[in-house]
Amino acid sequence: MPRANHLTEGPILRSLAALTVPIVFANILQTGYQLTDTFWVGRLGAGAVAAVSLSFPVVFLLISLGSGLGIAGTILVAQHKGRRDQERVNYVSAQTVVMMLAASVVVTVVGTLASAPAMRLMGAAPEVVRDAISYLRISFLGMVFLFGFFVFQSLMRGVGDVTTPMLIVLGTVLLNLGLDPLFIFGWGPVPAFGVSGAALATIGTQAVAMAVGFAMLLGGRRGIHVHLRDLRPDLGLAASMFRLGLPASIEQSTRALGLTAMVFLVATFPTTVVAAYGIGARILSFVIIPSLGLGMATTTLVGQNLGAGNSDRAEHIARLSALVGMVVLSLIGAVFFVAAIPITAFFVPGETAVIAEGAHFIRLMALSFGFMGVQMVTSGTLRGAGATVSAMLLAIISLWVLRFPLALILSKGTALGAVGLWWAFPISNVLAGLIALLWLLGGRWKHIRIEGVERIGTDLTSEE
DSSP, X not given: OOOOOGGGSSOHHHHHHHHHHHHHHHHHHHHHHHHHHHHHHHTTOHHHHHHHHHHHHHHHHHHHHHTXXXXXXXXXXXXXXXXXXXXXXXXXXXXXXXXXXXXXXXHHHHHHHHHHHHHHHTTOOHHHHHHHHHHHHHHHHTHHXXXXXXXXXXXXXXXXXXXXXXXXXXXXXXXXXXXXHHHHHOBTTBOOOTHHHHHHHHHHHHHHHHHHHHHHHHHTOSSOOOOGGGGSOOHHHHHHXXXXXXXXXXXXXXXXXXXXXXXXXXXXXXXXXXXXXXHHHHHXXXXXXXXXXXXXXXXXXXXXXXXXXXXXXXXHHHHHHHHHHHHHHHHXXXXXXXXXXXXXXXXXXXXXXXXXXXXXXXXXXXXXXXXXXXXXXXXXXXXXXXXXXXXXXXXXXXXXXXXXXXXXXXXXXXXXXXXHHHHHHHHHHHHHHHHHHHHHHHOGGGGOOOTTGGGTTTTOXXXX
């Protein structure tokens, strides 16, 4: 008899917490990773920081486009894990590795070719553009390592192991603390690479993370055993995963483009407004971490339970997760509402006008954090069920049908001005949260059948 799978039975809240906490902690560590880069690059001057800042949206967009296959792997692995079909868990995992590595090659080529045109298009100073292009090209050369560890995280999430990737991320953060100053400033036989050194340090840490992750997959001691014989490309499965992963890629890139569009709109206002938006955006990026973690945990739980045929339990999980998201994010919102002024002042001490504007923005957003939690959980539920098109549509509605048009209309077409920008966030969060809740309660996602999933690895044998 196969060993019982604790995610398809037992207390739901305990399973939800066991998955969410390590995911949230890993995401916080990733943020710390970026802050470390910014800290050391900042020692080179404002131009160096600007170069890295300009590079980030380009890297983030291309990573988002390639991330869908990892999400597809999470969904399929979770559903086969729920069925307790270990052979197909292993087979899908191997094929996901092959496809993600192929995707990394495409992203490397496209990113390397697009680096110079993209940076020149942004119109930064020549010395900033030069450093940014160098940073980008080196970053794209290391995409195979980034995608390699990303697929390891995705597959581990599918089988419910979120602690192992978290520990590896912790190790890479600590390693990056040492490699960043070494490659940026040089020491002994290691030359100083400047801004490019931050990219080289990132490649080094990601290579180590990928190597550790792949060793675990090949060793088979973490719930997945990738066999070399299964690494031959399966075009039928590739087509199914592409159909499943493409909407997830569009969803992720939609969020990236939505953030970029808002920056362009905000940039048309005075510096005080731009600074206030920058502070509010940082707060939002912090608040979104627990909601993203909860959404990822919900994807795994819903996927495994639907795979096991427990649709009623999957629905209970989705509703409980949505309630947790609403309560937890509302409590976080209450804290930020009360402490809006000191939080803003921490970033810009002494700037009275920016503090007042930023605090106003944070308070308006904070009132709707709970609805943002509901939306993220619903997206996680839809992905776990394989309804990636629905999750994509929800993201498009939230950002492109609601938030950006509202921000444009309220700020440019009414007397509200900059305040219209701030109101667009809570209004879009509430409306998108209510739409997500209706989508969730409708229950149609429980009956999704992933095309081709039953034919995956039909020639598998039990031979080891």
